[in-house]
Amino acid sequence: xxxxxxxxxxxxxxxxxxxxxxxxxxxxxxxxxxxxxxxxxxxxxxxxxxxxxxxxxxxxxxxxxxxxxxxxxxxxxxxxxxxxxxxxxxxxxxxxxxxxxxxxxxxxxxxxxxxxxxxxxxxxxxxxxxxxxxxxxxxxxxxxxxxxxxxxxxxxxxxxxxxxxxxxxxxxxxxxxxxxxxxxxxxxxxxxxxxxxxxxxxxxxxxxxxxxxxxx
Numbered sequence: 232x233x234x235x236x237x238x239x240x241x242x243x244x245x246x247x248x249x250x251x252x253x254x255x256x257x258x259x260x261x262x263x264x265x266x267x268x269x270x271x272x273x274x275x276x277x278x279x280x281x282x283x284x285x286x287x288x289x290x291x292x293x294x295x296x297x298x299x300x301x302x303x304x305x306x307x308x309x310x311x312x313x314x315x316x317x318x319x320x321x322x323x324x325x326x327x328x329x330x331x332x333x334x335x336x337x338x339x340x341x342x343x344x345x346x347x348x349x350x351x352x353x354x355x356x357x358x359x360x361x362x363x364x365x366x367x368x369x370x371x372x373x374x375x376x377x378x379x380x381x382x383x384x385x386x387x388x389x390x391x392x393x394x395x396x397x398x399x400x401x402x403x404x405x406x407x408x409x410x411x412x413x414x415x416x417x418x419x420x421x422x423x424x425x426x427x428x429x430x431x432x433x434x435x436x437x438x439x440x441x442x443x444x445x446x447x
Contacts, residue, residue, distance in 0.1 A: 238268045239269060247288075284324070294334045
């Protein structure tokens with residue numbers, strides 16, 4: 232349990248630092264590395280440090296960014312984890328199952344927004360609610376985060392922003408293996424899934440390298 236406690240917090244320290252540096256995809260990957268240690272971390276924390284768990288930060292981080300990375304697999308992964316480790320829902324104050332449901336809904340909304348911008352190259356931020364319904368602030372939060380990820384460009388225009396993706400899903404782009412640093416090229420849609428690195432042979436989610444940026 233003590234080893235799991237240390238491993239969990241080590242991975243989360245990396246994930247937080249990575250997220251602060253704007254490398255959200257890598258931060259998600261590091262938070263996922265902490266998941267196998269959640270059960271032992273919780274047992275040790277409750278027994279030896281009298282910890283109470285409002286939420287699990289390793290899960291919170293994934294739920295925050297995975298919907299905007301359009302990665303359904305990790306939400307399925309969380310559903311499996313909750314079934315295997317009942318302690319998570321039993322010993323946390325937050326309703327993780329409800330958070331998962333909301334994350335799925337947010338991901339569907341993100342898919343709608345992505346599809347809309349791809350099919351409307353003249354899309355304007357101020358018109359998102361009119362085009363898509365829902366809450367304007369939710370759409371603004373999404374496009375702002377995509378801009379931070381280097382996936383989308385917001386160009387100031389007439390009191391709002393014109394929205395354009397830096398790359399299209401079928402466009403061949405560069406991406407870097409987070410394990411060994413190998414840079415490869417493939418269609419962007421392919422790089423959103425977990426792949427086997429041709430060099431180190433590890434299964435990873437490649438870090439996208441948008442134009443004029445080193446990492447996403």
